[in-house]
Amino acid sequence: MPDIICAGFGGQGVLTAGLILAKTGMDLGYNVTWIPSYGSEMRGGTANCNLKISDGKIASPFVRRIDILLAMNTPSVEKFMPMMRPGSLLVVNTSLVNDCAWRSDIAVAEVEATLIAEQEENLRGANVSMLGALAATRKLFDRDTTSRGIEAFFESKGKNNPKNMACFEKGFTGASVTKDGCMA
Secondary structure, three states, X not given: OOEEEEEEXXXXXXXXXXXXXXXXXXHOOOEEEEEEEEOOOOEOOEEEEEEEEEOOOOOOOXXXXXXXXXXXXXXXXXXXXXXXXXXXXXXXXXXXXXXXXXXXXXXXXXXXXXXXXXXXOOOOOHHHHHHHHHHHHOOOOOHHHHHHHHHHHHHHOXXXXXXXXXXXXXXXXXXXXXXXXXXX
8 A cells, every 4th residue: 555645735634635544544444654744833834744554564654755645735746746656646736736847757646626625615625626636546545435435534523514525526527647747
């Protein structure tokens, strides 16, 4: 199973996206680690989380070489893209990240996550759109598993927002995936 980093500004839901993936992995019986990292500013500062999901033992919770990077902003791409393994996957929020040169040895899933959240009038749903784009690649969990994981996560918090699933579906169908990492 992959080593994952979810990264962006505080308030974009990157830690929540990581928690959703972690809980989904645990619900499927995998061993999981989730380590958050954020600046003292929180909302508006940088935030990321290291996530490992494995069917075996996990020796260290820290991700050194990234298999999947969910990047919500340009600073996250710039910081973490050099740590990506060849053949890994970058899921990128192209509403906020543009004019970046992707590495030729990675796959890229582009999704206008922030725009989708705005269109759905769910400003906190960009992270869920990113999870939809990730599900479209089938690099971790499929569409049904991911959507069930999102619903289960929010239900466990006593929350139910149908707009989250609308953001997920638009992220799933709106993702533009390149196999070689080159811009289409």
